[in-house]
Amino acid sequence: DVKVTQSSRYLVKRTGEKVFLECVQDMDHENMFWYRQDPGLGLRLIYFSYDVKMKEKGDIPEGYSVSREKKERFSLILESASTNQTSMYLCASSQTSLNEKLFFGSGTQLSVL
Amino acid sequence: AQSVTQLGSHVSVSEGALVLLRCNYSSSVPPYLFWYVQYPNQGLQLLLKYTSAATLVKGINGFEAEFKKSETSFHLTKPSAHMSDAAEYFCAVSFYNQGGKLIFGQGTELSVKP
Numbered sequence: 001d002v003k004v005t006q007s008s009r010y011l012v013k014r015t016g017e018k019v020f021l022e023c024v025q026d027m028d029h030e031n032m033f034w035y036r037q038d039p040g041l042g043l044r045l046i047y048f049s050y051d052v053k054m055k056e057k058g059d060i061p062e063g064y065s066v067s068r069e070k071k072e073r074f075s076l077i078l079e080s081a082s083t084n085q086t087s088m089y090l091c092a093s094s095q096t097s098l099n100e101k102l103f104f105g106s107g108t109q110l111s112v113l
Numbered sequence: 114a115q116s117v118t119q120l121g122s123h124v125s126v127s128e129g130a131l132v133l134l135r136c137n138y139s140s141s142v143p144p145y146l147f148w149y150v151q152y153p154n155q156g157l158q159l160l161l162k163y164t165s166a167a168t169l170v171k172g173i174n175g176f177e178a179e180f181k182k183s184e185t186s187f188h189l190t191k192p193s194a195h196m197s198d199a200a201e202y203f204c205a206v207s208f209y210n211q212g213g214k215l216i217f218g219q220g221t222e223l224s225v226k227p
């Protein structure tokens with residue numbers, strides 16, 4: 001089975017801190033995605049990547065950046081955390097085909113105080 | 114603009130009753146359509162997907178969905194609800210001209226009463 005692992009299940013940070021959310025997949029998938037999930041809003045795409053060192057902005061990239069130095073790892077960075085970035089963050093990966101399903105990690109619940 | 118809308122943020126059914134979760138999309142190009150389920154404290158997992166083959170798609174756990182182009186809909190159904198079906202369900206859509214990105218609906222939380 002494909003495994004997508006997110007480094008932390010719960011994270012509490014202070015306003016202004018730099019925050020790193022890590023995601024690793026073990027199936028050699030080309031595509032990796034970061035979503036945030038908020039009640040009533042569903043999942044919204046922050047950033048995605050189709051290859052190493054490649055990144056594309058999603059629908060809500062402001063306040064975030066990403067890094068993909070190795071194929072299996074995709075990091076989400078909050079340069080200066082703010083309270084409105086308190087959310088559940090979900091990482092996902094998929095193969096190259098357009099209609100391939102996404103495999104999701106269990107999520108990181110981030111609280112910014 | 115391309116989008117997906119789920120009607121009803123909460124749906125409650127009795128055990129054994131029909132489950133119907135509604136999803137409509139807006140698009141000028143043919144879509145690929147998906148239903149995902151999220152159980153408490155877990156990530157999302159795929160229930161089923163439509164990729165321009167048969168319009169009636171069968172998924173896991175007895176769920177199925179029918180693609181109706183004329184209604185731009187992809188509603189999810191299950192004939193008889195089970196307690197273990199209680200979860201949040203997300204409809205999602207992707208398009209060939211969007212590089213494989215999934216656009217998700219707002220989600221519908223399904224409760225099953227004994």
